[in-house]
Amino acid sequence: MTLSVTHSEATARPAHAQLALWVGAGVYALLLISGNRLLNDPDTLWQITVGQWIIDHRAVPEVDVYSFTMRGAPWISTQWLAQVAYAGAYAIAGWTGPVVLAASAIALAFALLARALSRQLRDSTTLVFVVAAFLLCLPHLLARPHVLAFPILVAWMAGLIDAADRKEAPPIAMVLLLALWANLHGGFVFGLFFIAPAALDALVNAEPHARRALALRWAAFAALALAASCCTPYGWNALLASQKILSLGEALPLIVEWKAADFQGLGPFEICLLMAIGFALFHGVRLPPVRILMLLGLLHMALAQGRAAEILALVGPLVLASPLARQSNGEPTQTAGGARALLTAAVVLALCMATFASAPILSFAPNLRGTPVAAVTELKKLNLTRVLNDYDFGGYLISAGVAPFIDGRTELYGEKFFVDHNAASGLMEPDNLFRLLKDYQIEATLLRTQSAATKLLDHVDGWQKVYADDIATIHLRKAGVRHAVEPAVDSAAH
Structure with missing residues (x-):
């Protein structure tokens, strides 16, 4: 059976060529209209409080200054930059600020995902992946630091996987993404970890005579990425802080977002998983061994910890795209750069104007229904x-x-x-x-x-x-x- 997942023509229609733009605009508009949903987590309140403390003191916290049980104990905020961004947005525009900031980051992440996938897959297939990813991420689409790191997660993973597909090392400039990620959210540790399987994938598929030089280039990139991840106010302590969270043992399963997946009721995760299995069985999807290991690792993380479902949602399609494209022997889409840039600028401008125009109409406030x-x-x-x-x-x-x-x-x-x-x-x-x-x-x-x-x-x-x-x-x-x-x-x- 032949897969039909890529473009059969070298040039697509303008609407297809701009799929990523429409995805980003659609996601932004949807999140803005339902903006109060982004404020459903009371943690947003203390994230803004910490961000304002950083702005007021022009320093990042080194010890706890909030609780009475741990006051003075060592504590660092690996999310300090995201907290400052939320606090600044709140100071400028009230609750509209964090909503617009979070919605913009989420929309950019899904636009980048659609752009990476549409280079190799048909638009219809890309949309299926994007919708599935959105559904899996939906429970965690909140105005919290992790969503500001979503675009970097997608861009970083797409860059690593693209380099593996080309049997080359990633461009050195990519380490700047990791430096930014390390200041936004502790999830940058996963980005560091993923360098190893991406490098292995590139080496396995490279010509034998080229593997030694390629391995050295990947090793150099990994070393620079590790150094870049320490470019925070806390230096290498940011890495240790992330490790400390993962070593909480019995505490993690007691926290809702860290609980293992629960299939007692039919939910988005189970639906997407069953549809993916059915798709693979029906079309006879074949993956290279390293890509299978990548996918199984992402699936294990999502099953073990609920918050990892968003990583599976945003990274899994990138892992699958190239093997699916190769099975169908299709051609990637080619688009006109000038027209694309003009249309992108026009849509972004229209969204900005619509945001300002709707600000007096849309009233945003945290959901304090379960708050004392x-x-x-x-x-x-x-x-x-x-x-x-x-x-x-x-x-x-x-x-x-x-x-x-x-x-x-x-x-x-x-x-x-x-x-x-x-x-x-x-x-x-x-x-x-x-x-x-x-x-x-x-x-x-x-x-x-x-x-x-x-x-x-x-x-x-x-x-x-x-x-x-x-x-x-x-x-x-x-x-x-x-x-x-x-x-x-x-x-x-x-």
């Missing part, structure tokens, strides 16, 4: 400094100027601290709750109203409920408070 806004307002009236909070409330507490017990910076707190807190709040180990209350001299608790720990404190002497709503409950330590009397013995039962 009212409870924190009451908490601040108590003027307390040692409050045991729910993990999910930590980011909002930072943005509200309240020192949290714990927040989303899990690498700061460490595996044991996080696991102990989780066991305490969920009463998997009730003794942990009372130990934390005692050891940290907790004055009050701010926990989810439906949590097991909250229900228990309702009946524990010495703790008084002073506020409760559907989201959060505050218990205040107060000597003399009694909730129950010793139950009477029913002598008639004996």
Whole structure:
């Protein structure tokens, strides 16, 4: 059976030639219209807070200045540049700023993906890959630092894979992408790691007599990339910070975005995976051994950690494009550079004008539905400094100027601290709750109203409920408070 996945003509129609532009414009417009969805994660609040701190102090954090449990402990922000960008955008345009910034980065990433794929695949095939990638990324399309790194992820991977396809080493200038990536998000470590399989792919397919020189060029590129990744305010500590996150052990599966894939309900990941398997079986897709290893590695990451699904979505199609194109013996698309540049400029200008025109109409604000806004307002009236909070409330507490017990910076707190807190709040180990209350001299608790720990404190002497709503409950330590009397013995039962 013959695959029909590439262009059969050397010159495509203008609409086809500009597929990447239309993809980028469409994704941007869709995200702008549904912009509040990008603000669904309360972590955006503390990311902006950290970014504003960096702007105000003209320095990057070296120690924790937010929590009361880890204050002064070593902590670095490998996302500092993204945080500054979000804080700057927020200062200029309110919540419209982070929405437009995140939407622009995501749209650029999908435009770059479409551009890389359409060079070898038919437009229809490219669109299938792009739509599948968008669906897989959708749960993580949020105004957080990782989406600002999406365009670099796509450009970097496309460059590595293109070099492997040409049986050459990547251009040295590409290391500048990694330097930028290292300042935006800790995911740059994956970009470094991917150099090895890309180099292996190039070497396996190269002529035997050319392999030695090619290996040296790839090694030189890898060394420069490693050096570029250290071009951050933290130097090589940025690499160590990423390793620290990955070594959190038992803590990672307890965090929603790090959980393994769950197929109990039919979702985008399972649908895309089943369709990909069906496509491969129906068309008899054949991949070179190294590309199979690449794809299996990406799939393993996505199955093991939910947040890695976006990497599979954006990198997987790039891995597949060239083998699919070779199976169909098609020709790549050729486009007129001048006309393309003019059209791109016109569309970008139109999008900018539409953004400014719609700004007064579209109202953006974070989704605070599950955030303890009212409870924190009451908490601040108590003027307390040692409050045991729910993990999910930590980011909002930072943005509200309240020192949290714990927040989303899990690498700061460490595996044991996080696991102990989780066991305490969920009463998997009730003794942990009372130990934390005692050891940290907790004055009050701010926990989810439906949590097991909250229900228990309702009946524990010495703790008084002073506020409760559907989201959060505050218990205040107060000597003399009694909730129950010793139950009477029913002598008639004996």
